[in-house]
Amino acid sequence: MTTSRRTTIAAVIAVASSIALIATGCSSAPSASSNEKVTLTLATFNNFGYNDALLAQYQTLHPNVTIVQNIAKTSDDAQTNLFTKLAAGSGLGDIEAVDGDWMPKVKQYPDKFVDLASAGNKGRYSDWKTAGGTAGSKLIGLGTDIGPEAICYRADLFKAAGLPTAPADVAKLLTGDWNNYYSVGKTFQAAKTGAAWFDSAGATFQGLANQYQNFFEKDDGTVVAATNPDVKAAFQSVLAASATQSAHLAEWSTDWAGGMAKGAYATMLCPAWMLGVIQGDSPAVKDWNIANVFPNGGGNWGGSYLLVPSQGKHTDAAKAFADWLTAPEQQIQAFTVAGTFPSQVAAYKDPTLTGATNAFFNNAPIGTLYIDRAQAVKITPFKGVNYGSVMSAVQNGLTRVEQGQQNVADSWTQVLSDIKALG
DSSP, X not given: OOSOHHHHHTTTSOOOSEEEEOOSOOOOSSSTTSSSOEEEEXXXXXXXXXXXXXXXXXXXXXXTEEXXXXXXXXXXXHHHHHHHHHHHTSOOOSEEEEETXXXXXXXXXXGGBOOOOOTTTTXXXXXXXXXXXXXXXXXXXXXXXXXXXXXXXXXXXXXXXXOOOSHHHHHHHHOSOHHHHHHHHHHXXXXXXXXXXXXXXXXXXXXXXXXXXXXSBOTTOOBOTTTOHHHHHHHHHHHHHHHHHBOOOOTTSHHHHHHHHHXXXXXXXXXXXXXXXXXXHOTXXXXXXXXXXXXXXXXXXXXXXXXXXXXSSOHXXXXXXXXXXTSHHHHHHHHHHHOOEEOBGGGGGOHHHHTOOBTTTTTBOHHHHHHHHHHTOOOOOOOOTTHHHHHHHHHHHHHHHHTTSSOHHHHHHHHHHHHHTTO
């Protein structure tokens, strides 16, 4: 992945560096209901939706608890802090937020985190979300949000190309595999609107890669990216489409954000958290909409977890607080604050979510739409400790071709060399 989703959201939502909520008492005992005072530190990054009002609710329920939230500016800052202090053996928050893409590295150290499994949170999540937070026999991460994917599109550009513009019709048009998505792209490009069909090869490859269980690695962590024919086929097919259909704007770049506002591309892969990015980068555009569809079925990109480091002094109280923060009711509140889509399946029946719309996206029914997209996720990739490095090698290869630095064959040869160099 070229960057973390929460690093991107940081450019959209301003977040205070820390929040201190002072209560009348606290608890460091095994239960947060004890009368002994305790201060719990919650370490997050960017915007998890944990605002003053939400955290104050917990303090009202547990008047012996003081909560201090420390918010890192970016996920990269948070990741560096986590592994530095994990190695030092001290200094971490009582609860640490962890991006799903770091979890493979974190899960190498299960003994450094508290087992969060309980009768109360059993069965809260889809199996794949639970697996992401499980290390051996321990549930070390309680899921916060997920990133089910849809297709965001510019209705004005679709109209100019003679394509349908209503979300239901666009969903019907794009239902099928990736070849169908590229085929519609050919039709769009033939209309010569002046816009590209999609933003970049890298972004498109990301969505495709998330639909294979063992794309880069076997379940035992063995890297198979260099020998798995699906990886090479995906690399070549995305670049074949990119030659005529991509805007060649690397995701997260300044040009990519500018192109979003200027109508440089008609479609983009759109996990739930991307909505805030689009609105932030193209606030004056009136024609963005969302189709309840994704090539080849469903896919997930993004999502995080809350973990309790065992180095903390108040692990039982922290476990209780993390369990409360990730319960369906609180996930719904976080969604209303920051648009973080709930990972709790019980939340999908909540009227606040099922009735949610987004005015910027022409009142798209984002609640029911992304519930459908979440339920369409059937496969998520195994991510071992090498997954991120392999993805970077492949993404760099895609970028070299799109920027005219290498042809497809030479770039793939370098990708293989870069993967081999990982050991």
